[in-house]
Amino acid sequence: MGLVCNKTSLFLGRAQILHDVDFVAAAGEVTCIVGPNGCGKTTLLKALTCELAYEGHIALNGVDIRRQSPQVLATQRAVLPQATNLAFPFTVLEVVRIGLTAGLSTNTPEDNERLPLDALARVGLAGFEGRFYQELSGGEKQRVQLARVLVQTWEPVLNGIPRWLFLDEPVSALDIAHQLQVMAIARDFARAGGGVVAVMHDLNLTAMFSDRITLMANGREVRSGTPKDVLRNEPLRHAYNCDVQVNTPPADASPWLIPQAARAAQATGNPS
């Protein structure tokens, strides 16, 4: 059970955005897509969620996603867009409740009353139920949407089939505490058996929370693998066209990086 994407290309108008991309994500893991602005990360996510028409083959849990109806797909995965604006003055609670009507309605009425509140508490917005969505800050809106998405796929595994979260830059509008909170939600979801695919900008958070990383540049996959395989100086320099220095702190040996270190390393003539 997983997400498999073979030789997928995508055109927007005449421009080719994706070139024969291969991408794999497994249930039970957090898979991050990273790469510079405009490299096709979000476009790949939109292909994976069947939002844009693509050429190639994409299968979720073993079934071609183009053969699935939106109704069935909605029971298996939820999608968090980069930003969501509303046309009408819904309250926060009402927005989260919209997520209840998606996917499977196997919940009891009591569940349906409780889940939105649980989800809001999970994203750190307990007490925000009565606020108007449009009055919130960008980061708060993003977390309300995450709560809405969580409500849609509350159980990470349903009837033995893993469910999936597709997150497009879930933490880009958030402060550091909420970045960690949201990434922890993603990791918990994966730990409980669900699959998570996230488009990320912050490489340090990616290193901390992901099991697999796909690095993209110019609409192509540059490298895929574990954080230690992908977050290395050479592939990052190639993809981002920017000097970075990957480091590992002694404690748990997960890689981390700061741009300043590249300059410091050059000055002392001591690249890793």
Added chain:
Amino acid sequence: MAAAEHIAQPSASRHVQGDRRRRVLAVRTGLSVALVLAMLLSLGWGAASDTRVIPALLAPLGLAEASLRDTVIVWDIRFPRMLTGAFVGASLAVSGAVMQGLFRNPLADPGLIGVSAGAGFGAVAAIVLGGLLPVAVQAAVGYYLVPLAAFFGGWITTIVLYAVATRGGRTSIATMLLAGIALGALTGALTGIIVYYATDDQLRDLTFWGLGSVAGANWDKFWTALPLIAACLIVAPFLARSLNALALGEAAATHMGIPVQRMKNIAILTVAGSVGASVAVTGGIGFVGIVVPHLLRLAQGPDHNGLLLNSALLGAVMLLVADAMARTVIAPAEMPIGIITAILGGPFFLWILLRNRNVVDL
């Protein structure tokens, strides 16, 4: 996710902030009572006095005695008129709410999908050019010529607009909006050309048609329009879930399992049919489609699960009250109902907007 972490959450019975479903029910109860009162008002208020209405109502059932004249007034004139007013009001308000949800814009009204412009063109053409039709056709269609022309004018315009905005099986709402403006200008110009050739009597008919009236209602017209209006009123509640999801955007709605294109097809076609039938029977009645959903959003929030049915109720009440006034203000003559809805609705709407500016701006 570990739901066990949150066992200490409030129970379902406790009222949660931001949950406006109870308000929806309160509004629905109030509007239901108001609708009954408005229907009685519509039956009782008019050139025949109230005291004769109740016996006349009961007379066909053998429960009371009334003159034939009163019975005819109540059963063959006021009753179809009351029902027509209620259904047309409900149709316009629900159609407005559906269109606003579909276009994700609180200012949308059925006019945006070309129904009104097309219906107006059809009606004007029928009024001015109807005399040029072969006598046999005129005799066959009779006084249904204007309603029929209005209905088909509205329906055809919507189909054309829909075809223009749909490419590769996907309907672009933005294209439909812009093409609607273009097509509206075009039908407006064609209407203008026809009006230019109209006689004075025809001009008077045109003006009154444009302002709308329920006065021409009878059982035949009501039964003809009812299926299309009822179809819209029955289908609309099933669109509520989709319209709520659509408020988050088309992509988000699809991700939540909404078959967006099918839903657009259904919404646009049922609204075009319902508004076309309404406009054909009563002429152009403005304002209801925009004001009613808006007032309700202020009162109970934008959740379409409560909005659509309550819009039907409030639309019916509003049109019945306006019609009751239309036939009493300058009795025994009648004022076009469009004037009433605008004179009363305009300032009231402005007042509501000014009072709720903080919410309206959201």
